[in-house]
Amino acid sequence: xxxxxxxxxxxxxxxxxxxxxxxxxxxxxxxxxxxxxxxxxxxxxxxxxxxxxxxxxxxxxxxxxxxxxxxxxxxxxxxxxxxxxxxxxxxxxxxxxxxxxxxxxxxxxxxxxxxxxxxxxxxxxxxxxxxxxxxxxxxxxxxxxxxxxxxxxxxxxxxxxxxxxxxxxxxxxxxxxxxxxxxxxxxxxxxxxxxxxxxxxxxxxxxxxxxxxxxxxxxxxxxxxxxxxxxxxxxxxxxxxxxxxxxxxxxxxxxxxxxxxxxxxxxxxxxxxxxxxxxxxxxxxxxxxxxxxxxxxxxxxxxxxxxxxxxxxxxxxxxxxxxxxxxxxxxxxxxxxxxxxxxxxxxxxxxxxxxxxxxxxxxxxxxxxxxxxxxxxxxxxxxxxxxxxxxxxxxxxxxxxxxxxxxxxxxxxxxxxxxxxxxxxxxxxxxxxxxxxxxxxxxxxxxxxxxxxxxxxxxxxxxxxxxxxxxxxxxxxxxxxxxxxxxxxxxxxxxxxxxxxxxxxxxxxxxxxxxxxxxxxxxxxxxxxxxxxxxxxxxxxxxxxxxxxxxxxxxxxxxxxxxxxxxxxxxxxxxxxxxxxxxxxxxxxxxxxxxxxxxxxxxxxxxxxxxxxxxxxxxxxxxxxxxxxxxxxxxxxxxxxxxxxxxxxxxxxxxxxxxxxxxxxxxxxxxxxxxxxxxxxxxxxxxxxxxxxxxxxxxxxxxxxxxxxxxxxxxxxxxxxxxxxxxxxxxxxxxxxxxxxxxxxxxxxxxxxxxxxxxxxxxxxxxxxxxxxxxxxxxxxxxxxxxxxxxxxxxxxxxxxxxxxxxxxxxxxxxxxxxxxxxxxxxxxxxxxxxxxxxxxxxxxxxxxxxxxxxxxxxxxxxxxxxxxxxxxxx
Amino acid sequence: xxxxxxxxxxxxxxxxxxxxxxxxxxxxxxxxxxxxxxxxxxxxxxxxxxxxxxxxxxxxxxxxxxxxxxxxxxxxxxxxxxxxxxxxxxxxxxxxxxxxxxxxxxxxxxx
Numbered sequence: 001x002x003x004x005x006x007x008x009x010x011x012x013x014x015x016x017x018x019x020x021x022x023x024x025x026x027x028x029x030x031x032x033x034x035x036x037x038x039x040x041x042x043x044x045x046x047x048x049x050x051x052x053x054x055x056x057x058x059x060x061x062x063x064x065x066x067x068x069x070x071x072x073x074x075x076x077x078x079x080x081x082x083x084x085x086x087x088x089x090x091x092x093x094x095x096x097x098x099x100x101x102x103x104x105x106x107x108x109x110x111x112x113x114x115x116x117x118x119x120x121x122x123x124x125x126x127x128x129x130x131x132x133x134x135x136x137x138x139x140x141x142x143x144x145x146x147x148x149x150x151x152x153x154x155x156x157x158x159x160x161x162x163x164x165x166x167x168x169x170x171x172x173x174x175x176x177x178x179x180x181x182x183x184x185x186x187x188x189x190x191x192x193x194x195x196x197x198x199x200x201x202x203x204x205x206x207x208x209x210x211x212x213x214x215x216x217x218x219x220x221x222x223x224x225x226x227x228x229x230x231x232x233x234x235x236x237x238x239x240x241x242x243x244x245x246x247x248x249x250x251x252x253x254x255x256x257x258x259x260x261x262x263x264x265x266x267x268x269x270x271x272x273x274x275x276x277x278x279x280x281x282x283x284x285x286x287x288x289x290x291x292x293x294x295x296x297x298x299x300x301x302x303x304x305x306x307x308x309x310x311x312x313x314x315x316x317x318x319x320x321x322x323x324x325x326x327x328x329x330x331x332x333x334x335x336x337x338x339x340x341x342x343x344x345x346x347x348x349x350x351x352x353x354x355x356x357x358x359x360x361x362x363x364x365x366x367x368x369x370x371x372x373x374x375x376x377x378x379x380x381x382x383x384x385x386x387x388x389x390x391x392x393x394x395x396x397x398x399x400x401x402x403x404x405x406x407x408x409x410x411x412x413x414x415x416x417x418x419x420x421x422x423x424x425x426x427x428x429x430x431x432x433x434x435x436x437x438x439x440x441x442x443x444x445x446x447x448x449x450x451x452x453x454x455x456x457x458x459x460x461x462x463x464x465x466x467x468x469x470x471x472x473x474x475x476x477x478x479x480x481x482x483x484x485x486x487x488x489x490x491x492x493x494x495x496x497x498x499x500x501x502x503x504x505x506x507x508x509x510x511x512x513x514x515x516x517x518x519x520x521x522x523x524x525x526x527x528x529x530x531x532x533x534x535x536x537x538x539x540x541x542x543x544x545x546x547x548x549x550x551x552x553x554x555x556x557x558x559x560x561x562x563x564x565x566x567x568x569x570x571x572x573x574x575x576x577x578x579x580x581x582x583x584x585x586x587x588x589x590x591x592x593x594x595x596x597x598x599x600x601x602x603x604x605x606x607x608x609x610x611x612x613x614x615x616x617x618x619x620x621x622x623x624x625x626x627x628x629x630x631x632x633x634x635x636x637x638x639x640x641x642x643x644x645x646x647x648x649x650x651x652x653x654x655x656x657x658x659x660x661x662x663x664x665x666x667x668x669x670x671x672x673x674x675x676x677x678x679x680x681x682x683x684x685x686x687x688x689x690x691x692x693x694x695x696x697x698x699x700x701x702x703x704x705x706x707x708x709x710x711x712x713x714x715x716x717x718x719x720x721x722x723x724x725x726x727x728x729x730x731x732x733x734x735x736x737x738x739x740x741x742x743x744x745x746x747x748x749x750x751x752x753x754x755x756x757x758x759x760x761x762x763x764x765x766x767x768x769x770x771x772x773x774x775x776x777x778x779x780x781x782x783x784x785x786x787x788x789x790x791x792x793x794x795x796x797x798x799x800x801x802x803x804x805x806x807x808x809x810x811x812x813x814x815x816x817x818x819x820x821x822x823x824x825x826x827x828x829x830x831x832x833x834x835x836x837x838x839x840x841x842x843x844x845x846x847x848x849x850x851x852x853x854x855x856x857x858x859x860x861x862x863x864x865x866x867x868x869x870x871x872x873x874x875x
Numbered sequence: 876x877x878x879x880x881x882x883x884x885x886x887x888x889x890x891x892x893x894x895x896x897x898x899x900x901x902x903x904x905x906x907x908x909x910x911x912x913x914x915x916x917x918x919x920x921x922x923x924x925x926x927x928x929x930x931x932x933x934x935x936x937x938x939x940x941x942x943x944x945x946x947x948x949x950x951x952x953x954x955x956x957x958x959x960x961x962x963x964x965x966x967x968x969x970x971x972x973x974x975x976x977x978x979x980x981x982x983x984x985x986x
Contacts, residue, residue, distance in 0.1 A: 025951070029901075030925070032944065032950045033906075033921065033925075034950070059921045060921070061922075064927060508943075709885070
């Protein structure tokens, strides 16, 4: 059987690829026949001329025979395809407006889909650009009492995990921030990461030049720099090897340059050995991000089980590990965790937009098909089979779809650029976002599917109308009346329902964002200049620098207040630790270890950010080393640990530093402030004075409250700092910018979902308008008759409006039902508003109803202004 | 020259397959052999011979090969493929069933 197909295929292919050769063979075959016949005829006694005449006659018309044979050998569908294409393009050009409407509608849907799918594809779906990325895991403490993971781990825990597990090939930790680095004699900020030697093995990174350090060298001050940083600092990556740089006041040697493109985490400039930054050896001090590479063939569940056994053992062994288990998460999930909700939400929205676009296309195609009913009937009457007509409709729709796809891709590319410009910088892997083969394939698949489903289906329905009625009708349309109005009404219902769902979602996001923007943060962001510096040395030398600098900043004209803080609001990396209060062993009763966020501030911090002090006093210049240790707590901690009793004067202890372990007297209570995020209510928090905590107090961010635009003061602040020490790098920002950045995720999704919902609503309104216009145009003669028989124009108008609003109301009801169920999916990203918020839903329904009314008004007016004479003459 | 009555649909294919099955031949030889065996009764016009041959070739029942024939000229020789052989058997059997059925009907005596 297969052999038969092969030889048949060969014969056809020969005809297709070499028509010249196959023609010649045909010639040869036939002329051989003629020659043989002549010879036979001559042998039987004919004259040569007669013999040839008879031979040719016998064969029939030579030329016609050749034509027949040739036809048999070519591939007819290819001919038909060319013909269909030519015909499709001619039809499309002939009906420019309708075709443009289809193309533009498709382009909107496809463009939106392409842009969002590019984001989803690059951020969520593509594997991480490392060696065996599926084996790379993050390992974090998991508090069994709260179910929360902790992101950062303690160094002793890490060591036990690494040494006792059976599932990881490599395990490493990293921790870092932007610090002062002196390269080529210039102090600059660089993103550094303290890493353990196996860090590079986890990611399968090799050195591009030089080498990576080994476990034995961990105690030497060594650095590996990123390819990009090496190139920008030393011109050529290779010349970085052997250079000495100054990092956090210590000298380090660059031994290697990492392979180009590797900058994990985020955009790190250099990785340092632990000799450069002392490691916190406290089991309760969580500072380090642990990453690991599973052994080949080990599953995530197996790894979890193995690690939990170790954690359970540690829990028995150390009091600090109480309730501390361990979580193992694939790194891709961890990295994209926050972006996932937003991106899937956007993806759902654009699919809604695409569906509405498709419904519109279906509508337009039905109208076109109806208008061409007569043409189809004629073609069918002169012999085009239903298959042939169907194929032509298919070709036409595919051509339209592909044109829409092309325009849509351009639109999508442009939209993607806009998205990337406004996307939150902390969406991971944004630099990897691009339109790749998978995106193109996705777009093409969507286009083809939609063209076939929503273009051919309706058009086929229209062409199936029987040809005799199509021919008999005088007007071009009319053949599809009877089926089409109901189908089209259904389409309008679908459009209204879908756009209601999208508008409800975007309305909720909008209201949620407005509430989020107005939430009482507990501190001010207005007119506060943020100055980031990095002092070359640590300890008391650094705190002295900050003390002097703050004092001098206060003398700058325009500065109202100045202070310093260790962890900026909304910084994701925040110190926390368990705490105890002397005399209240069971502050929490349930045996949970109370956890507090830890913060180091200078005197005057609360005034500078306008956080009111509820009781007691602020820190002052007397709270220095050697004096009694003091602390300020926030209202939440006061409430949770002390209830109604007075916390002032009580002693509180935390495990952050040796000083804080010895116990600190509570001297004040401040109002709660949303430190983590505007969305998250404040947690219990302990503030400590920087001069009593020289370790963590040696790296502060300075805040300056000004009476002018804070940016105007940047110059004088820089000068003041330089006068004190010319070796500190300085960078500026404002508290408003910090807040803007913190709100970038909700803003991004709100703006995008709202834009798409508005686009969807516009498409839906255009759909309602075009369906009604078409129905009115179709009924022109009927309306003419009614008017001629004495109908009142106002009745005609209200009849059209009623008809359309009936459909719209059904759509709204269906949409409402879907909204109540589907929109719950966004509950997790809503702030302070329910996904069933009646005000929002009512407002959206009202808005949609009014605009739908307006959209039906124009066709209704047109119906009411029909001239009965003209209408009847048309018929 | 008047055309002989058209052969029954599909019968020409069967005849051609059979003749080619006997030995690979070129078109003229097939035509001659057909005339020779069946006499004038089943004369096939050369004008319908070649389309039929090409159709069989495209269907994969026979394949063609260029070889030097009589007169020292290149001629296209047709050979049966294995699939063509099965087809021939199937068609032959079919023909025999149909023709014997027809014969039985024709033998019925008029009353």
